[in-house]
Amino acid sequence: MKIIRSIEKMSDFSKTLMRKGKSIGFVPTMGALHEGHLSLIRKARTDTDWVVVSIFVNPIQFGPREDFKKYPRSLKQDTRLCSKEGVDVIFYPDTKQMYPAGYKTYLTVQELSDCLCGKSRPGHFKGVTTVIMKLFNIVRPDIAYFGQKDAQQAIIIKKMAADLNTPVRIRIMPTIREREGLALSSRNIYLNTEERKEALVLSQSLKLAKRLIRAGRTDAAWIIRNMRRLILEKKKARINYIAIVDAENLKPISRITDRCLIALAVWVGKTRLIDNIIID
């Protein structure tokens, strides 16, 4: 397994592979790898000739009061995990290379970026789409893999790729959960034992919603009220948002008939957690 730190070298390497007719599967990450990331890597491993994983904690997708500085970094363990999964290349650039002085270019996916998580994290998705476009241009993958856990991100990246005609197929893979239901996230490490227990309420509230819909309930506001009630039973939980939206355009829906996304963000202590399900 190669670890490439230079943008230029990564770019040359990809070009060589491409010229040889090799396909590249790409898993962009911010490191602190968990089973969710590994599921993407395994999928890439079966789909494509070469697997590239990028590890880059992207400063421009963090707000000024967010956790950029304390975001978990664990290169050694990440390297071990990647190597074990048969990753061919870890691309590990530094911030100065990615955003040199005088950096000025940004991508925005209008509307989709302003709601849900985008509302409480202004600029977040602009940071995500910008770094993903940069990484696509450097790594030039055939297929790139993202997790359904970041539902809004997945929808925005698919939209960006389609709108900009990027020659990259986007694959969204299912959320990986702990046995009790907690969606895997690098940020779960911030939770203490009590918070970790309370954090189960995110997936529990989604299960509740699913049950209610299965039972024939279609009033989105009523379902949200029930989710809210369940979450507010937890001492340390503070709801950021609960939303039932169209799974394509992210517009709120009042009556559940078609494919919809139920998404929520909840602060548990000082940690903001997200989760979602798609109802078909």
Place this chain on the structure above:
Amino acid sequence: MKIIRSIEKMSDFSKTLMRKGKSIGFVPTMGALHEGHLSLIRKARTDTDWVVVSIFVNPIQFGPREDFKKYPRSLKQDTRLCSKEGVDVIFYPDTKQMYPAGYKTYLTVQELSDCLCGKSRPGHFKGVTTVIMKLFNIVRPDIAYFGQKDAQQAIIIKKMAADLNTPVRIRIMPTIREREGLALSSRNIYLNTEERKEALVLSQSLKLAKRLIRAGRTDAAWIIRNMRRLILEKKKARINYIAIVDAENLKPISRITDRCLIALAVWVGKTRLIDNIIID
């Protein structure tokens, strides 16, 4: 020579060429080709294995009161010219394919897009960078060619390509002029005989500036005043802007010491013309 109208076909075609190790030279245009475009095509012809010219009048770079509808279109003549110059592929997509309903993704190069032409044409450069990124993703060229006549566009595209790590080299080629100095532009067709004569004042004022600088003048404001005086002698000329700026960051400079760009936009009758020189 092939004419390809479908994005998918163009994309597949480029991929095939790339896999064969062929290099692609790309000249993106809005059609109404003149000697300026042809000079780019000739350069591409000598640099690369395959030459692709796109012809697409990009609606999103026109303001609501600008000349999108009446912008000259001359596909037949353009095709003849391209064929004569040994172009391999004309890529000629339609607007519905390029911007399908629900299109949402835009690129911005901050600061550089807001001054000079960007000031009187808000959103113009956002439209330009967005379409160029789309075209780069579809055509996947090794080198793309632009004219120095659109100086600000050239600087912005170079910045965008560098910032986003696009695997495309950007080459800027010199402005082509008529014998009397008028910079070639598809919009020159709008000028009547009298206006065409008066339009010479753009290049004349740039020559004047160059002469003054050669003579040791370094006060940018004083040079601009002299250019202004010359232009105002023309009955039909209305100055949009005259600027002396840093040739990299487009910031105004007051004293000419280093490499600078002298750029101007002038309305002659109902036609807005631009021109520029770089002083080394």
